[in-house]
Amino acid sequence: MRKTFSKSVMMLLVIIIIYIIHTIYFEKKQVDEKRVNKDYMKFVIAFPTMTNIPEDLLLVQEEINKITRSQIEVEVELKVFKFEEYKQAVQTMLVDHKQLDLMLALNHIHTEVNIKDQLVVLNDIIKQNGKGIIDAVGKDAIEACKLNGNIYGVPNVRGYATGYDGYVLRKDLVDKYKIDVKSIKTIKDLEAVFEIIKNNEPDLIVLVPGTRTLLYHHGEYDKLGGNVFGVLPNYGQDDQIVDLFATQKYMENLELVRRWYLKGYLQPDIFMDNLTLEQKISENKIFAYTQFGKPGIEQQEQSYYDVEMEFIQIGETAIGSEAISKCLWTITRNTISQEKSMQLLNLLYTNADIMNLLCYGMEGRHYIFSEDGHIKSADNLGQKYTMGNSWSMPNQFITHIWEGNSLTLWDDLHAFQEGAIKSKGIGFRFDISPVYKEYIAVEKIYTQYSIILENGLVDPKIYLPKMREELDAAGLKRVIIEKQHQFEKWKLKNKQ
Template identity: 35%
Template sequence: MKRLKSVTRFLMIIMSVFLVLAGCSSKESSSSNSSSSENKSYEITMAYLTTSSKVDDLPLVQEEINKITKKEINATVKLVPISGAAWQQQQNLMLTSNEKLDLIMSSSFYGYNTQAAKGQYLPLDDLLQSHGQEVLKVVPKNLLEGNKVNGKIYGIPSIRDWGSYYGFAMRKDLVDKYKIDLSQIKTFTDLEDVFKVIKENEPSLTPVVNTTAGTSVATALTAGKFDVLGDNLGVVSFKDKNIVNLFDDPQYVEAVKLARKWFKAGYIIKDSATSKESAANLVKANKGFGYLAKMKPGFDVQETGITGHEMVSVKLTDVYSFTDAATGFNLSIARNSQNPEKTMEFINLLYTDKDIMNLLDLGVEGKHYVKNTDGTIKLPEGVKESKYVFNQWEIGNNFLTYPWEGNPANYWDIMKKHNESAVFSPAFGFTFNPDPVKTEIAASTNVLNQYKLGLESGTLDPEKSLPEFNSKLKASGLEKIIAEKQKQFDKWNKK
């Protein structure tokens, strides 16, 4: 019996030792797994709009960016460029599906307010405080405030030209050929003489090749008179600071009548209301002479690089800053991001890291550009066209990048003064919550899609179509939308 007790005691001691060892092993394994998880690099998927097909060297640029991000934040980035023609459809698919998406270019031109209100983006207020402190130091507070929807920040605006003016950009070789005196072009109507010369002497070219609502003839002619608040359904008048119906205002009526006159004269491209091609690409393809555009310092140099033709422009309005200066081009974190914290850390780098921004915007030094002694850059010798082009105004802190040759070395100082000269919209910083009138907005948007670009490009006759347009907008609930916007605008003004 005593021997049996001794054996039992011995077995219990052995079992206890095994349990302790097993526990230690389990803890070590758990600790090891946790450490492994923390050390695992995260891949950030970033989708953005591109207006250029020059993305052959994207993998190379991405690889160079990732060398920095891996070291700085233990993350890599997968760049996903999407063409302008496919953007609306593709962004909707990405935001409404379970597809992996962390970061996306968001814009009031493509439904930013609605997407934020639907919860397709994550609110960024807390993330900015915990992982985005550098962004808060760089981006002006009024721009971040201007991106709020229902009191929350959902997008971080790019640091770029916050003020803009409208003008007309055109091929310099033809301006020189026909001895066009740009100093004599003071107004939009002064352009008619230029268009006439091109129409008569260059039959293969259309004088005006605008194809999008944001740069239509009527949009340009009414610049500085209204802030369209992103959707054109109830706009703020600069004159009396009230919400009004843009489409029955006498200034708009005059603008669409001029567009119609130009269209009938053959000055505006025939398929301007339906074409998905950008104006710059039409000039590049030798189909057009020029286009109306929102401009900034250095615009001619920028467009020269895109079109492949040396471009010159005339300034036809003052500098204005609208609500879309804040909401026009942002970075938003998608609701289905698997690591919002790491994504915000990458956003931090886009606003502070000069090397990353120059890679993203300009490509690889020595291959896509070389530096001049004055600090500007140019294409490497023997390279006519870069195999990497990025819309740098979309994303991050552009003030960190090198200016292209043709711009002064102090380009960003000039841009700063340009921004400071802007006349700010009376609605700057105001964000409309569409929820109370979302049914009316959906119905009215369908009407906009039916008439707006056709009228503003001159394709539709305003004598007939404009009354129809306004009648259908009224039936769709535009007056209710305007009343709701005025209510929210008045409340915002009292703050």
Template identity: 25%
Template sequence: MRTTRSSGTVLAALTAVILGITGCGGGNSGASAPSKAESTAAAATAGTEGSTNPDTSTFRKLKVYTVGNFPQNDTKAVVDEINKYLKEKINAEIDFQGLPWSSWAEKMALAYQSGEQVDLTFAPNWADFANNVAKGAFLPLDDLLAKYGQGIKETLDPRFLDGGTVDGKIYAIPTNKEIGESHTIMFRKDLVDKYGFDVNSIETLEDLEPWLQTIKEKEPAIAPIWLSGSGSDTLGYFDKTRESMKENFRYELVAGAPAGIVLDTKTDKMVISSMESDTAIYRMKLYGDWFSKGYINKDAATTKTSTEDAFKAGKTWMKFGSDKPDSDKEDSIATGIELVKLKGNEPEISTASVSNSMMAIGRTSIDPERTMMLLNLLHTDPVLVNLIDFGVEGRQYVKVEGKENFIKLPDGIATRADTGWAPGIEWMFGNQTITYLWEGESADKWEKFKAYNESAHKVKSFGFNFNTDAVKTQVSVVSNIIKEFRPLLETGSLGVDKVLTEYNKKLKANGIEEIRAEVQKQYDAWKAKQS
């Protein structure tokens, strides 16, 4: 299947992908970036203020919402530096609302419904973006982008803007990062070397079995595979089974649709994967086999411990991640453990991949114009982006002597988490390609990103977003059924045949066919407009 979602990790469609199978600063002044960054920042200011001569005489306090590993101990110090910089640039400050993953969705839904001030907010496709647009939660951005977002238009690949477009209008601006997606599994390099494993020898998920058996026998204290059925962890991150490769990855996730419905690219028809996709059924049975052999942690269906946390705690030797350039180096720095990764599929551009990280301006914004200026700076000003991403120089990082644009942890600090600012939001804000590089990353990382993006190809359903309004009751019920059964089917914890039979029976009884028909109807209408 063509899986099409990431950044980390983390995302709603990937949390159900198996059921649907088939994404700086400087000193205390906050402005001591390298001369190259300073010149870019100066250009950014010109791009923001430009010929439109925006009126910034009135001070604004803009409320900015995002989600991540919050709370962070040093949030106040970082936000204070951000605000010093923004006061100089656009006479504004931010009221930074960093929400934890556990409560973010609920709190944002309440904020939209209550009319609370929302100036800038993280609004990815997988977090009910299309429905929030339909409910009027976000402002259309076309005019604002034209007047105050010239820097965005000059630096962002225009293909990204399709991700934030609904019915011909732009409602969100995607992050400038990898435009396509591919996923991987990463492993501790010390154990890979200890047992003579060759990452280049792994072509399919099944090829890992000898590795898993070795780890089970010789490293009994750790799980060969750690899954968390209650979270977003899934072996679907590495979508290269023998069955899926034989079928040439024919199934695609459908943006906005329940994960149990996928597009069969050979027939151009929507199918219910757990009933009609041999690829999906094969994968679930493979998980059952691996669970019975002891390769998967015994509490996989119920544990609240994510693969990431289990890895950091030494309970497993593997973790999931993106196969974008240098992702293994990024994760090695983040965890403090050297990692190697498997080669994923070639990157694919989908509606999900160009929209899995976006920022929108709320309809309750006190100043949409100033908010767009802020968003423009996030895409063009390295001083601001590095402050948000990495914190304050001297507190969260130090410059690498003799290496322009490289940073490292201060002496005596083991991991980024120990600095007080490591919320994991780099993939959410602005323009990744103007940020610092960590010591150990490739100097040509952003050139690799450019090549990676150029190599990405569009999936068949690119641009299509399913609107659930006509079947919202059925979608709500079916989504709850998926949530109920996903931990069992994605971890192989119980007899797959029995669970799958019960799962399909419930889907049929609660409207999956009506949803499938509506997705097909909308897809056919959308497809007709493309020709």
């Protein structure tokens, strides 16, 4: 009798267990089917790539969507543009009223779109839906990016200090000619290296600009407010604004790159060149390019271009006025939901899985882990997702660390920042609205002349006076006076 009863109980328990498993399975299946069939709000995120648009972008996008669907019930569409095309692309989207929810606004873009009232004021919604951002970035950094008391964008989390006048050199050629990179301390030392390469590798371009012009990474001044129309000399240690183009130092820098051009170190046909920096490196067309310095820079560049690199820095390490506000993540007026956009932005700043997907792609396909905890490129497929822009993503400090870097890289960046020269203009934002017409005019003139002057194509003794004359006629002095006026008010308010 007891055995029969026990068997009955056991059968009943088995039936109950099977029923529970069956119920859980079908409930999960129904939930999954609902998720698959559900129409999610889709949010458009725009940012630039420093290389080419990744072949596997849509695969990575879908992996991100798996997270955003479960976390905040939205989907994302990644709009990625080449760096040189980005500004025009996002401005066109905004003007044409196309959906654009989240956008990386590099300093010059942020200034212009804000003046056109194309960005959402974040003062209130960041308190409601962006607490993770505040914790990750810090209130002081957010305050430093305010314009006229309002938050129009939040800074990304990265190292804010910059090593100026830096150069990335191909390691294979450094080794081939037994060049001691640690002994390169001055421009004279660097020119001796350039001469070695020029004489022994006549088919190579010795040096190209990493970004637009050779002087972009060369400034011994603080681009106060994120532009060169009125600067603070001596890495921002002087607190009186000067006209950069009237300084002896600017002329000396122009004469330097002109000398390099005449010696044959630089590219003679820059306007006929359609190759990206990535293509020039992969096709072995160049020896060196300009770049800013920081801990891990060699490995960063190597991971972008799959070529071993050496880095030298001749200038100082400093934090400029625009350092914190250089990369601002914004919500545009074209968004379909300000509140939901802020929730999504908050997720980007706090979710390590999304950050690693955006920065490095998919684990197992694009990167793998090494035994010591680093990540490295996966064989064959690694190059299908590289953009060279992890420094511009919302929170680099929650991502994996690439092979070749110290596992304490994020701590190293903090230490690098602590030892940097601090500009007296940190936290100052220049409102161009009072001189908007003049600002746009002088920017256009500078853009036209800088490409030839700052790449050594023309004699600065002839063309610098021409540029200055046109800048003065367009209203440069008024822009500088307005910047100085705002800067003096800011100093009084901040007791500097």
